[in-house]
Amino acid sequence: MEQRDGDLADPTNLTDPTDPSDLWTISRLAEEHGVTLRTIRHYEDVGLLSPARRGSQRLYDARQRIRLQLVLRGKRLGFSLPEIATIVNMYDEQPGEAGQLRYLLDQIEVRRAELEQMRRDIDETMTELDRVAARCHEDLARLA
Amino acid sequence: MEQRDGDLADPTNLTDPTDPSDLWTISRLAEEHGVTLRTIRHYEDVGLLSPARRGSQRLYDARQRIRLQLVLRGKRLGFSLPEIATIVNMYDEQPGEAGQLRYLLDQIEVRRAELEQMRRDIDETMTELDRVAARCHEDLARLA
DNA sequence: GCTTACGTTGACGTAAGCGTAAACCCGACC
DNA sequence: GGTCGGGTTTACGCTTACGTCAACGTAAGC
Numbered sequence: 001m002e003q004r005d006g007d008l009a010d011p012t013n014l015t016d017p018t019d020p021s022d023l024w025t026i027s028r029l030a031e032e033h034g035v036t037l038r039t040i041r042h043y044e045d046v047g048l049l050s051p052a053r054r055g056s057q058r059l060y061d062a063r064q065r066i067r068l069q070l071v072l073r074g075k076r077l078g079f080s081l082p083e084i085a086t087i088v089n090m091y092d093e094q095p096g097e098a099g100q101l102r103y104l105l106d107q108i109e110v111r112r113a114e115l116e117q118m119r120r121d122i123d124e125t126m127t128e129l130d131r132v133a134a135r136c137h138e139d140l141a142r143l144a
Numbered sequence: 145m146e147q148r149d150g151d152l153a154d155p156t157n158l159t160d161p162t163d164p165s166d167l168w169t170i171s172r173l174a175e176e177h178g179v180t181l182r183t184i185r186h187y188e189d190v191g192l193l194s195p196a197r198r199g200s201q202r203l204y205d206a207r208q209r210i211r212l213q214l215v216l217r218g219k220r221l222g223f224s225l226p227e228i229a230t231i232v233n234m235y236d237e238q239p240g241e242a243g244q245l246r247y248l249l250d251q252i253e254v255r256r257a258e259l260e261q262m263r264r265d266i267d268e269t270m271t272e273l274d275r276v277a278a279r280c281h282e283d284l285a286r287l288a
Numbered sequence: 289g290c291t292t293a294c295g296t297t298g299a300c301g302t303a304a305g306c307g308t309a310a311a312c313c314c315g316a317c318c
Numbered sequence: 319g320g321t322c323g324g325g326t327t328t329a330c331g332c333t334t335a336c337g338t339c340a341a342c343g344t345a346a347g348c
Contacts, residue, residue, distance in 0.1 A: 027294070038337065042336055056296055058296090074269075082334095087269075091272065093276075095283040118262065122221065122262060125218075125221070132235060136249050136252075180307080200313080200314090224305090225304075
């Protein structure tokens with residue numbers, strides 16, 4: 001964005017009353033996280049992000065940026081976007097009433113159980129990868 | 145399967161020359177692992193399983209059963225079926241030549257890195273879930 | 289006022305991972 | 319010999335998570 005370069009060259013920031021160091025355009029956000037614009041817009045379509053707007057242009061503040069990072073972490077963990085939505089929305093849920101809170105605690109337990117299962121799966125896979133690697137090294141030594 | 149029940153009721157095993165305790169039909173295998181027949185056949189379509197046949201009927205031995213379990217573990221970890229294929233095939237690769245072996249070791253390192261990233265993601269998610277849970281308990285206490 | 293860079297909204301395309309009939313075979317039982 | 323309860327194949331359908339145009343707005347610089 002040449003406009004942001006302009007801002008950097010203009011410490012008085014006459015071009016934009018808001019502090020641009022706390023705001024990201026969709027391109028910068030995408031590039032920073034190694035995803036496409038389409039992906040970010042898609043996350044907005046399904047309610048995972050809700051950036052501010054200047055006219056029609058999307059502007060992402062620190063909070064939206066964090067949400068994106070939470071989404072991407074969820075993806076690395078193999079969760080679907082709806083699942084990620086429930087998880088991410090846990091983080092900024094209002095106190096609410098007792099029933100809600102108990103339901104939320106239930107959900108947390110569900111997720112925790114899933115994550116612990118994943119941890120076990122990872123450990124098992126790791127040790128098996130080690131075994132395969134060891135066999136590889138043996139075979140290599142035998143060939144030398 | 146009434147045929148297997150028959151086997152159990154017939155210790156002399158006259159109905160089947162092979163030892164059925166080491167062989168699974170597709171239904172038993174599916175039920176045991178909580179997946180559908182369609183899923184198991186699909187895994188065969190994409191080359192993840194290759195059961196023996198008695199006529200047209202699929203028969204799974206211990207080795208195929210293990211492979212299915214590896215596939216399902218890969219799925220729980222969020223890997224795609226093609227990714228799972230490369231991982232699973234590592235386990236019963238023939239020694240091969242040096243170049244192959246080095247490539248395999250490379251792949252193992254790639255997977256290991258992914259798994260370690262997942263481990264970090266899990267840890268972070270866990271601590272955040274803990275924080276949310278703690279806040280929930282506070283709010284509940286405040287309501288009481 | 290034209291270009292260029294960046295943004296926007298549809299809307300259709302696609303690959304993966306199965307679901308879901310439809311139509312058939314085959315051995316067992318009554 | 320019909321009719322179960324299993325099995326089989328073929329094939330089209332569906333959902334998710336975006337990719338990929340197409341057509342357009344808008345602000346900046348020459």
